[in-house]
Amino acid sequence: MTRQPATRLDPEADTAPEQRSIQSVVIGFRLIEALEAAPGPLSLKELAAAAGMPPSRAHAYLASLRAVGLVAQDGEGGRYDLGPRALSLGLAALGRLEVRDAALPAMRRFRDGTGEAVHLSVWAGQAPVIVSRLDGTRGGSLSIRIGTMLPLERSASGRIFLAFLDEADAGARERLGETVDRVRADRMAMTDGLLNAGFAAISVPVFDHLGEIAGAMTTLGAAGHLDTSPDGPAAEALRAAGESASAALGYQPESNAEPEGR
Incomplete structure (x- = not known):
């Protein structure tokens, strides 16, 4: 008697249990992604449609996601939203992000695009300290x-x-007065020969996911060689690099329109 192959009732089923488990996680995560993209809580029908699956199937996955706290539901049969475990996972991931690691790709793009040196400094209690640098490829x-x-x-x-x-020195802030106000308004600082004679610098802030300053990204070059005009190529490229590093740390300008640190 010839043995007939087993009929596969579920086209998404796999022969290996490990493959089925992995696929279930991937499918279930579509619901998490839909909630992440939504402006607020969603009904079961809305959430299922956003995740591209039937409501009955979405409901089964949501039961498991609720059990581990990744999804929360507002009352019996109410709308769904991201749960407390999703928040804690997101905060844990953000806490593991080092500003140096987040800024390095943007610093490389700036250096490779402009040929200028660039360094990153972070606050060290009383003053900024350089924690990362890339030397320039151009002279000067x-x-x-x-x-x-x-x-x-x-x-x-x-x-x-x-x-x-x-927490930076209030006395120094008061002494500089309008200069600090201009830096805050422009989100950019420029100096020429103040720290090293014959050298000019441009610096921009790097913000974290809370809108707080995490570091300063700075390029330094010979005066007359480094274009320090606010709309010059070096300034524009550095501004873009700072914004890219901030985005890598979770900063969202639309939700952090006014960074802290007044």
């Missing part, structure tokens, strides 16, 4: 070693922190 750039502490008033990086970090 100045290499500053990692670990260098930068003065608040005489460096472009320091002025960025004065403009956006509340």
Whole structure:
């Protein structure tokens, strides 16, 4: 007697249990992605449509996602939203992001596109300290070693922190007055020969997911060689690099229109 092959009632079923489990996670995650993209809580019908599956199937997956806290439901049969576990996972992931790692790809693009040197500084209690650098490929750039502490008033990086970090020296902020106000308004600081004679600098802030300053990205070059005009190619490229690094840290300008650090 010839043995007939088993009929596969579920076209998404796989012969290996491991494959079925992986596929279930992928399918269930479509519901998480739909909730992430939604402006607010969704009904079962709305959520199923957004995830591209029948409501009955979505309901089965949602029961499991609710059990582990990835999805929450407002009352019996109410609308669905992301649950507390989704929030804690997101915050844990954000907490693991190092500003150096987030900024490095943007710094490379800036250096490769402009040929200028670029470095990143973070707040170290009383002043910014350089934690990452990429040397320029063009002549006339100045290499500053990692670990260098930068003065608040005489460096472009320091002025960025004065403009956006509340705990920075209030006395220095008051002494610079309108200069700090302009840095805050422009989201860019420029200095020429203040820290190193014959060298100019441009610096922009890098914000984290809370809209707080996480670092300052700065390019430094020979005065007259580095174009420090606000709408010049170096300034525009550095601004784009700072925005890219901020986005990598979870910063969303539309929800953080006014960064903290007044």
